[in-house]
Amino acid sequence: DAGVTQSPTHLIKTRGQQVTLRCSPKSGHDTVSWYQQALGQGPQFIFQYYEEEERQRGNFPDRFSGHQFPNYSSELNVNALLLGDSALYLCASSLGGRGTETQYFGPGTRLLVL
């Protein structure tokens, strides 16, 4: 049973560029949540996707956007990259979007913005 997978594992971009990160949820899961983990910090919630719609959003600017596909996989897009966007981006999947269920995390994509 495959767990949560993310691609790519590492990425280097320059300021002003755009980036797309991808996530495939754990088998049987229908909800995907994205988090940003800056160096030395705990993860911060970006947004949640359920039934192909953004259901909840954290305190992140509109430069951060996402999408969920019919097969429940998801993309995170970041436009106009800033140096401060350098972080580990984590995808978590769960079954249902109520919050009591366990979220399972992928290995993350490490983004470096130069």
Add this chain to the structure above:
Amino acid sequence: AQSVAQPEDQVNVAEGNPLTVKCTYSVSGNPYLFWYVQYPNRGLQFLLKYITGDNLVKGSYGFEAEFNKSQTSFHLKKPSALVSDSALYFCALKAANQAGTALIFGKGTTLSVSS
């Protein structure tokens, strides 16, 4: 506002000794509480959660946590530490009365177990 505090940046313990990693929280209403562990260059691995019911929660790898509503705490414990337990531990919170999946994480506590 909701928040999670992990008051210790680092906890050092000798192998075989009991370990405790502390977590306190602030929330309006009832909490859902979670513990995750992160190994270097890895994602987060789920250890255990408290949703409702018994205040003592047992989880993976011999870890347990006790929910204390009066002290607003959810400390992680293990009776006998292993060197392989050395990692970064995160406590996370979700308000029960809010929809969605957003977890609020503490800053993390590095556990170092010496042989």
